[in-house]
Amino acid sequence: xxxxxxxxxxxxxxxxxxxxxxxxxxxxxxxxxxxxxxxxxxxxxxxxxxxxxxxxxxxxxxxxxxxxxxxxxxxxxxxxxxxxxxxxxxxxxxxxxxxxxxxxxxxxxxxxxxxxxxxxxxxxxxxxxxxxxxxxxxxxxxxxxxxxxxxxxxxxxxxxxxxxxxxx
Amino acid sequence: xxxxxxxxxxxxxxxxxxxxxxxxxxxxxxxxxxxxxxxxxxxxxxxxxxxxxxxxxxxxxxxxxxxxxxxxxxxxxxxxxxxxxxxxxxxxxxxxxxxxxxxxxxxxxxxxxxxxxxxxxxxxxxxxxxxxxxxxxxxxxxxxxxxxxxxxxxxxxxxxxxxxxxxxxxxxxxxxxxxxxxxxxxxxxxxxxxxxxxxxxxxxxxxxxxxxxxxxxxxxxxxxxxxxxxxxxxxxxxxxxxxxxxxxxxxxxxxxxxxxxxxxxxxxxxxxxxxxxxxxxxxxxxxx
Numbered sequence: 240x241x242x243x244x245x246x247x248x249x250x251x252x253x254x255x256x257x258x259x260x261x262x263x264x265x266x267x268x269x270x271x272x273x274x275x276x277x278x279x280x281x282x283x284x285x286x287x288x289x290x291x292x293x294x295x296x297x298x299x300x301x302x303x304x305x306x307x308x309x310x311x312x313x314x315x316x317x318x319x320x321x322x323x324x325x326x327x328x329x330x331x332x333x334x335x336x337x338x339x340x341x342x343x344x345x346x347x348x349x350x351x352x353x354x355x356x357x358x359x360x361x362x363x364x365x366x367x368x369x370x371x372x373x374x375x376x377x378x379x380x381x382x383x384x385x386x387x388x389x390x391x392x393x394x395x396x397x398x399x400x401x402x403x404x405x406x407x
Numbered sequence: 408x409x410x411x412x413x414x415x416x417x418x419x420x421x422x423x424x425x426x427x428x429x430x431x432x433x434x435x436x437x438x439x440x441x442x443x444x445x446x447x448x449x450x451x452x453x454x455x456x457x458x459x460x461x462x463x464x465x466x467x468x469x470x471x472x473x474x475x476x477x478x479x480x481x482x483x484x485x486x487x488x489x490x491x492x493x494x495x496x497x498x499x500x501x502x503x504x505x506x507x508x509x510x511x512x513x514x515x516x517x518x519x520x521x522x523x524x525x526x527x528x529x530x531x532x533x534x535x536x537x538x539x540x541x542x543x544x545x546x547x548x549x550x551x552x553x554x555x556x557x558x559x560x561x562x563x564x565x566x567x568x569x570x571x572x573x574x575x576x577x578x579x580x581x582x583x584x585x586x587x588x589x590x591x592x593x594x595x596x597x598x599x600x601x602x603x604x605x606x607x608x609x610x611x612x613x614x615x616x617x618x619x620x621x622x623x624x625x626x627x628x629x630x631x632x633x634x635x636x637x638x639x640x641x642x643x644x645x646x647x648x649x650x651x652x653x654x655x656x657x658x659x660x661x662x663x664x665x666x667x668x669x670x671x672x673x674x675x676x677x678x679x680x681x682x683x684x685x686x687x688x689x690x691x692x693x694x695x
Contacts, residue, residue: 290476316475320416323467324475355475356466358512362478 245407249399256395263380263387265304265338270377272305273336273347277370284354285363291324291355292316308335325351346372413493414523417471418443419464425457433525433553437465438518448685449553465501465516472497483604485512486580490604494524494585494592524557524585526593527687531562534678534691543567543622545647545673547694549659550680555687556650557582557626559680561593563648564624568596574648575620577610577636578603583626608632615643625649634668641673655679656692669694 276298283294295316298309312331319327328351336344346369353365380387411430415423418435422443426435434446442457472491473480480489487510489497498520504512538546548563550556561583568574576599578584584601585592591601600618602610607625611633614620623640625633628651637647653659656677660669668674677692 284478288479288481290474290479292474292476319475320471321420324470355473356470356477358481358484359478 241407245403248406249396249403252399252402253392253396256392256398259391259395260387260389262338263391266340267377267380268302269304269336269338270343270373270380272301272303273308273339274370274373274377276301276305276309277350277366277373280354281363281366281370284366285359288359292319304336304338308332311335324355327351328354340376343373343376411523413491414495414521417468417491417495417497417521419460419467422454422457422460422464425454429454432523434523435521436518437468437521439465439516446553449682450685462516465519468497468519468521469499469516481512483580485510487513488580490581490585492585492587492592494582494587496522496524496580496582498522522582524582524593527555527558527562528565528594529562530555530687531559531566531678531689534689535563535566537691538563538676538678539567539570543572543646543648544675545641546649546676546678547659547674548648548650548678548680549653549655550650550682551654552652554682555680556652559678559689560624560626560648560650561595563678564599565594565596567622567648568599572598573619573621574599574624575614575618575622576601576624577607577614578626579605579607579610580626583624606632608636611636611640615640615645620645622646622648627651628665628668631664634664637668637673638671647673649674656694 279298280294283289283297284291292313295309296313299306299313301309308331311334312328315327329348332344332348336347339347350365350369354362414435415426418426426443426445429445429447432445432447436444436446436451437460439462440459442459443454444451445454469477469489472489477484483489484499487499489499491497499513499516500518501513501516503510504514548556548559564574564576576583576595578586578601581603584595584603586601586603602614611623611625614623623645625637628634628637628649637649640647651659651665653662656679659665674694677694679690679692681688681690
């Protein structure tokens with residue numbers, strides 16, 4: 240019985256470490272895909288003058304959280320008019336871009352206040368400013384991601400092991 | 408066609424219920440810091456119970472009108488208006504951005520006029536037979552701004568078209584036909600071709616070259632280029648149907664821009680749109 244309890248404690252701690260490692264991986268991935276999707280959005284809006292709902296739908300093909308964000312936004316774009324686009328954007332960002340840090344999410348959410356509301360040049364500047372922040376965050380996170388993931392998973396397992404030995 | 412509901416939808420959600428009562432409104436006018444007003448029978452009156460309009464409200468109206476895509480309407484915003492589905496037109500006013508000494512956009516909106524067009528089928532039934540009796544002659548529609556020229560032009564275009572005449576319409580601001588996704592939002596008859604969203608003077612020549620019209624319809628002759636295009640059309644043997652700002656023929660004669668047209672006898676008839684306490688009447692006058 241004691242052995243089984245110890246095993247469960249170890250598995251829980253190791254699982255938490257793996258979950259933490261997955262979160263790090265997801266954040267790095269989201270930073271990268273969001274930057275790419277914003278580049279696509281920039282081209283659609285500023286160069287092709289595509290209406291925003293269509294541009295958002297085009298970005299819906301991105302992977303992971305970014306794709307979920309743009310797909311969710313595209314699904315509610317029929318509500319533009321009853322709700323300001325900025326509110327729809329912010330709600331979709333907060334619901335879907337969960338792995339981003341507070342400041343990264345704030346930068347992404349704030350972009351909704353400019354998109355579709357101003358001329359193409361103003362939108363280009365706002366997208367570029369947002370992308371600069373995301374790129375900087377990605378540049379910091381990506382090189383260390385693998386080691387951070389290993390560290391998180393290892394720390395979880397180690398804590399689990401120590402706890403198990405102590406309990407036994 | 409009822410364009411009242413789509414026009415109401417453009418308003419901020421909390422102001423819609425107040426404006427809904429004014430179903431016959433010709434325009435809804437929003438000015439920052441003031442409650443909204445409606446234009447009814449040529450008279451503007453405030454919408455009772457409404458709060459003052461804010462700059463955020465005006466931006467929201469533009470956002471709804473463009474489907475959150477102001478960048479797609481940049482050329483028309485530069486000219487101070489945005490066309491909306493149903494032939495509704497937003498007139499924009501605010502702080503103008505200039506580039507190379509020319510207006511390049513509007514930065515901060517201070518007021519918005521939502522113009523609600525209506526088909527007035529049958530409004531020209533009284534004058535049309537007289538216009539068509541001896542073959543259609545070049546005709547000018549006169550009224551002050553907001554007096555019903557465009558409605559009259561739309562109706563005469565439809566009647567001509569239904570009589571089997573090929574009509575080409577220069578609709579530079581999209582107000583006459585209200586083209587949306589290539590389809591006219593108003594009934595302009597079976598033989599009407601519309602060229603929209605470009606200066607009249609140029610589209611008139613394009614239509615003459617490409618569409619072989621029997622009648623060329625133009626809304627608002629306001630610039631020397633429009634006068635020249637009208638003269639060229641007449642030179643090609645095409646009949647003209649156009650509108651101009653003037654209370655009546657006497658006032659029309661005083662306008663320097665139109666003197667050449669009068670001197671050369673380009674127009675033979677004038678349909679004068681008169682407003683009497685909100686009711687419009689149409690009077691035909693021969694131009695010497």
